[in-house]
Amino acid sequence: MANHLSKPSHTTERKGSASGSEAIDDYLKAIFQLGGPPEDLVSSTEIAIHLSITPASVTNMLQKLAAQEPPLVIYKKHHGVKLSRSGKKRALEIVRHHRLIETFLHQVLDYPWDEVHQEAERLEHFISERFEERIAAKLGHPEFDPHGHAIPAMDGSLPHQQPRSLSQLRPGQSAKVSSVSDKDPEMLRYLAAQGIRPGVRLTLSEQLPFKGAYQVRIGTSTKSALLSHSLAEAISVAVK
Amino acid sequence: MANHLSKPSHTTERKGSASGSEAIDDYLKAIFQLGGPPEDLVSSTEIAIHLSITPASVTNMLQKLAAQEPPLVIYKKHHGVKLSRSGKKRALEIVRHHRLIETFLHQVLDYPWDEVHQEAERLEHFISERFEERIAAKLGHPEFDPHGHAIPAMDGSLPHQQPRSLSQLRPGQSAKVSSVSDKDPEMLRYLAAQGIRPGVRLTLSEQLPFKGAYQVRIGTSTKSALLSHSLAEAISVAVK
DNA sequence: AGTAATATTTAGTCATGACTAATGTTTTGG
DNA sequence: CCAAAACATTAGTCATGACTAAATATTACT
Numbered sequence: 001m002a003n004h005l006s007k008p009s010h011t012t013e014r015k016g017s018a019s020g021s022e023a024i025d026d027y028l029k030a031i032f033q034l035g036g037p038p039e040d041l042v043s044s045t046e047i048a049i050h051l052s053i054t055p056a057s058v059t060n061m062l063q064k065l066a067a068q069e070p071p072l073v074i075y076k077k078h079h080g081v082k083l084s085r086s087g088k089k090r091a092l093e094i095v096r097h098h099r100l101i102e103t104f105l106h107q108v109l110d111y112p113w114d115e116v117h118q119e120a121e122r123l124e125h126f127i128s129e130r131f132e133e134r135i136a137a138k139l140g141h142p143e144f145d146p147h148g149h150a151i152p153a154m155d156g157s158l159p160h161q162q163p164r165s166l167s168q169l170r171p172g173q174s175a176k177v178s179s180v181s182d183k184d185p186e187m188l189r190y191l192a193a194q195g196i197r198p199g200v201r202l203t204l205s206e207q208l209p210f211k212g213a214y215q216v217r218i219g220t221s222t223k224s225a226l227l228s229h230s231l232a233e234a235i236s237v238a239v240k
Numbered sequence: 241m242a243n244h245l246s247k248p249s250h251t252t253e254r255k256g257s258a259s260g261s262e263a264i265d266d267y268l269k270a271i272f273q274l275g276g277p278p279e280d281l282v283s284s285t286e287i288a289i290h291l292s293i294t295p296a297s298v299t300n301m302l303q304k305l306a307a308q309e310p311p312l313v314i315y316k317k318h319h320g321v322k323l324s325r326s327g328k329k330r331a332l333e334i335v336r337h338h339r340l341i342e343t344f345l346h347q348v349l350d351y352p353w354d355e356v357h358q359e360a361e362r363l364e365h366f367i368s369e370r371f372e373e374r375i376a377a378k379l380g381h382p383e384f385d386p387h388g389h390a391i392p393a394m395d396g397s398l399p400h401q402q403p404r405s406l407s408q409l410r411p412g413q414s415a416k417v418s419s420v421s422d423k424d425p426e427m428l429r430y431l432a433a434q435g436i437r438p439g440v441r442l443t444l445s446e447q448l449p450f451k452g453a454y455q456v457r458i459g460t461s462t463k464s465a466l467l468s469h470s471l472a473e474a475i476s477v478a479v480k
Numbered sequence: 481a482g483t484a485a486t487a488t489t490t491a492g493t494c495a496t497g498a499c500t501a502a503t504g505t506t507t508t509g510g
Numbered sequence: 511c512c513a514a515a516a517c518a519t520t521a522g523t524c525a526t527g528a529c530t531a532a533a534t535a536t537t538a539c540t
Contacts, residue, residue, distance in 0.1 A: 023497060044518060057498055059519055064497095078505060078518055108348070109374040122366050128359055134349040263527060284488060297528055299489055304527095318488055318535055 022125045025094050026051060027061055028072060031083055032091035041080030092156040097124040097132060099145035099152075102182070104135045106146040113146045113197075114188035147188075148179030148198030148236070164239065166202065166214065167232035174203040175237035187234060194218065194225040202237065262365045265334050266291060267301055268312060271323055272331035281320030332396040337364040337372060339385035339392075342422070344375045346386040353386045353437075354428035387428075388419030388438030388476070404479065406442065406454065407472035414443040415477035427474060434458065434465040442477065 030050045034042045044062065048055040065087070066075035072087035083091060101120040105111040111119070136142075144150055152158045161178065169175060177200050180191060191197065195218055205215040205224060212229040227235075270290045274282045284302065288295040305327070306315035312327035323331055341360040345351040351359070376382075383399075384390055392398045401418065409415060417440050420431055431437065435458055445455040445464060454467040467475075 021496080045516095053497090054499065055518065056500080056520085061497075063519095105371075109371070109378065111370075111374070115370070119368055119371060122368075123363070126362050126366055128362075130351075130355070131345075131349070131359060134351070138349060261526080285486095293527090294529065295488065296490085296530080301527075303489095 020090065023061070024065065024072070025090070025125055027058075027065060028083065028087055028091040029094050029098075031073065031081060032088065032095065035082055039082065041076060041082055043080045047081075089156050092152040092158065094124055096152040096154070096156075097127055099149055100132060100135055100139070100142075101127070102145045102147070103139055103142050103151070107139055108135075112189075113182075113192065114185035116146060117182040117185070144179075144198065145182075147182040148177065149182070161236075161238070163236045165233050166204075166216075166227070166235040166237050167229060169204045169237065169239075171204050171206045171208070173239065174201060175239045176201050177235060178238045179236045181234035184234070187231060190231075191235075195223070196225065196235070202235075260330065263301070264305065264312070265330070265365055267298075267305060268323065268327055268331040269334050269338075271313065271321060272328065272335065275322055279322065281316060281322055283320045329396050332392040332398065334364055336392040336394070336396075337367055339389055340372060340375055340379070340382075341367070342385045342387070343379055343382050343391070347379060348375075352429075353422075353432065354425035356386060357422040357425070384419075384438065385422075387422040388417065389422070401476075401478070403476045405473050406444075406456070406467070406475040406477050407469060409444045409477065409479075411444050411446045411448070413479065414441060415479045416441050417475055418478045419476045421474035424474070427471060430471075431475075435463065436465065436475070442475075 027047065030047050031042050034046050034050060044055045044058040047062075048058045051058070062073060062075050062081050065072040066081070070086045071084050072090065073081040074084055075081045098120045101123050102116040105116045105119055106113055142151060150159050150161065163178075164175075166175070166177075177196060177198050179198055180188065180196070182188070196202070200219055202219075203217040205217060208214065214227045214229070214232045215224055216227060217224045267287065270287050271282050274286050274290060284295045284298040287302075288298045291298070302313060302315050302321050305312045306321070310326045311324050312330065313321040314324055315321045338360045341363050342356040345356045345359055346353055382391060390399050390401065403418075404415075406415070406417075417436060417438050419438055420428065420436070422428070436442070436456075440459055442459075443457040445457060448454065452469045454469070454472045455464055456467060457464045
């Protein structure tokens with residue numbers, strides 16, 4: 001039996017069709033999600049908190065990302081990073097994977113909407129282009145995931161909605177829920193129980209029972225719900 | 241902003257529901273697949289070739305697997321390894337994942353049968369118990385994957401068919417294809433084109449055009465195909 | 481049985497991507 | 511405007527899981 005193996009070149013080969021390392025993807029996605037207006041810097045600490053790692057680890061990685069060819073981020077020492085063109089492209093691929101997977105889990109595998117995030121978070125790194133294409137086709141190329149977030153197109157284009165939070169509404173004002181944060185399952189279960197989901201119209205009632213709480217009327221019904229400030233911040237709305 | 245993060249304990253946490261490391265899974269699966277009769281040893285070199293890594297790396301890992309609590313393998317220095325009870329349990333979980341995913345890709349996402357293996361190979365490590373349960377339900381708890389391999393039950397039970405290869409048939413003998421190897425896509429495309437798949441009855445023709453080639457009649461038709469020795473070895477049959 | 485060929489193991493290295501502790505830079509507030 | 515606090519970076523460590531080269535054990539053959 002031959003002892004020399006054909007090609008143990010594990011340095012060169014990339015496994016499967018998923019092209020990058022899991023860690024790099026997570027950084028790029030974090031930077032994308034934390035960076036609000038297109039061109040401002042995200043700090044190491046923000047990233048560290050988002051990823052539950054130490055700031056030192058972040059600095060270390062940011063330098064590597066900036067040193068890639070082509071660079072994935074623009075890194076201003078002591079001031080933060082933003083995504084380069086290629087970094088943004090790659091981040092959007094991951095976001096597309098994530099949101100397609102969430103939609104797929106919900107529509108095809110009947111996952112409740114509070115459970116899709118966790119599973120998608122893991123799978124998004126490992127699906128091939130083929131898989132992505134197949135589920136997109138199966139779902140009829142959906143534009144939004146179960147939480148109302150837009151799914152980037154294959155070319156990375158994304159309808160840039162300006163995100164206005166429910167907490168910014170004036171009393172009496174009415175708006176339609178465009179999306180809700182997918183991060184906290186418990187919150188999602190609460191919202192589902194109240195009938196609050198993307199597409200539903202909410203009206204902020206006049207009276208605020210106490211500071212930091214929001215009472216909203218739901219749809220055309222007389223039903224209403226009481227929302228904490230953090231809950232209100234997790235709901236994005238489109239006025240009119 | 242607090243600089244102390246809640247829990248950067250990355251040593252303790254396991255990510256998602258997938259409990260083990262990718263590498264360990266691959267070793268256990270390799271040992272499972274290479275170990276023919278339940279209780280014989282698999283050599284480092286066999287494993288190395290199967291995984292396309294060097295034998296030294298294998299030895300290194302086998303020692304770690306044997307040192308786990310509970311041990312995942314029984315390691316006889318210089319002679320090989322076999323799976324322990326827990327090692328076999330875990331290997332069967334991965335095999336179950338793999339075969340369920342293959343079936344799912346084929347049935348639900350319309351993958352051609354020669355492409356399912358590669359994708360499943362990557363995904364098998366990262367799906368949760370929930371995902372496994374959902375696709376099994378969606379598929380009606382299938383017993384076989386697209387290549388005819390039995391899918392282990394959740395408790396790890398597996399109908400131990402005795403594998404007889406087509407190459408072991410006598411001329412004139414007839415048998416039903418039970419499974420075909422899923423490793424080589426090109427081979428699978430060839431077999432599909434010839435109409436050879438699990439469930440099809442084959443009859444080994446009397447005359448062998450030259451040593452190491454097999455001519456078989458396919459089903460009840462008059463069609464026949466010529467198979468190389470390695471092809472014949474990749475087809476498992478059940479004689480009547 | 482003894483030696484060559486084959487297979488396996490040891491020892492030491494490398495890359496990745498975390499970590500801590502110590503140090504340096506910015507920002508803030510008196 | 512300068513010191514303390516907050517934040518970021520450096521330097522060095524660790525675990526994982528590959529690798530190569532060298533040493534050792536097993537097997538096979540004369």
